Each structure stands twice: as C-alpha cells, then as structure tokens.
Amino acid sequence: ETGVTQTPRHLVMGMTNKKSLKCEQHLGHNAMYWYKQSAKKPLELMFVYNFKEQTENNSVPSRFSPECPNSSHLFLHLHTLQPEDSALYLCASSQELWTGRSDTQYFGPGTRLTVL
C-alpha cells in the first residue's frame, strides 16, 4: 500500500463509451501524474499536475482528458477510445516537481483498461 489508490482496477469499455478513471493520494503530495503502460513499451508519461496546475501534456490525444480538482485527486476522462488505447493506466504522486529535489514518485495499483 503506497498511499495512492485508483478506481476502478479493471475497466472494459466500447469505443463509443465515456468513462472516468480516478486517483487519490493520501501522502500530502503536490504533484500527480498519469502514465500509460503498454506491453513491451516503457512507461509513457501522459499528464503532469503540480499544485493543481497542468504542467505537461505529452502529446496525448484529446480523447483523454485529465482533471485535477485539488492536490489529492486526479481524474482521467475517457471518450471514443480506440482498441490500441488498451493498457495499464497508472497514477503516481510526488512531493513536488522542483529541480534539485531527490523525492521520487509513488504509484497507485493501476487500472487495466480494455477497449473493445
């Protein structure tokens, strides 16, 4: 248990559905991240939020829409996804983003997403 929770743990959706992934961290961190992990590929950083402000959108298609209402909660809204979007979606948090810090990221358990 890392202090980062994600729901749901598994999700199957059709290409026309709209769903949301939720992440919550109980660590008092200020930075939160969404990653995508596909088979045989490195973890891909999707979005970064620092103190509720989005600091990075790593060329992610608009069918993925993040939301960060406060430093403890992060959502990923999904709509009109493609089968190739099937992957493990991981949320992570860290103390903050500033340089020179040695803090690292702690991951939630992930949501296994299957798009039919």
Place this chain on the structure above:
Amino acid sequence: QKEVEQNSGPLSVPEGAIASLNCTYSDRGSQSFFWYRQYSGKSPELIMSIYSNGDKEDGRFTAQLNKASQYVSLLIRDSQPSDSATYLCAVKTLYTGTASKLTFGTGTRLQVTL
C-alpha cells in the same frame, strides 16, 4: 537513441546467486536515479534510489552509479524466487527551467530459478 536503455532479458539466475541489472542513460544532466520492481499485473514499487557516484547498499540490494559512463546498475545478492519480476530503471531529468521528470527504461525481466 533511447533516453534510458535496459536489456529486456529475461535474465535467469539460480537461487542464491547474484543478479546484476544494468541501465544506461543519455542525458548527462540527469540528477537522480531509481530502481523500481514490477510484478506481473502490478504497479511499479520503488526499491532503491541513488544520487551520487559509487555504491549504495540496502539489505540484499546494491545500486551503483557512474555518471561519467552514464551507467547505473542494481545488484541483488542471494537472489530468491520472490525476486522474479521486471526491474525498471528510472532517471530524473530536467525538462523545463524549474521542473524535472522521470524517464523510464523498458525494464529487465529477472527470473530466479530453483
């Protein structure tokens, strides 16, 4: 050129042996280095971090860093079957003036055999 490179494996070692996992990175400005362990179907779990050249030991794990060679490694002594997992190398690099990010390698799959 990949930013963080790892041999995908599988690396197979007998129980009780030393497992040696290697990682190279391309950004000379990288500040911090991390090893994560990921069991199949689970999320990555931090096991070691290292910031200075040399060795850092924590129980059966030793991380080694050589910034001149842009090389970081993880040694696992007395390998156990429960160590069988994918080990991800992550490198913290600057991407804006005031922020940094973690870049991950593809991971090395370790198999500890009985």
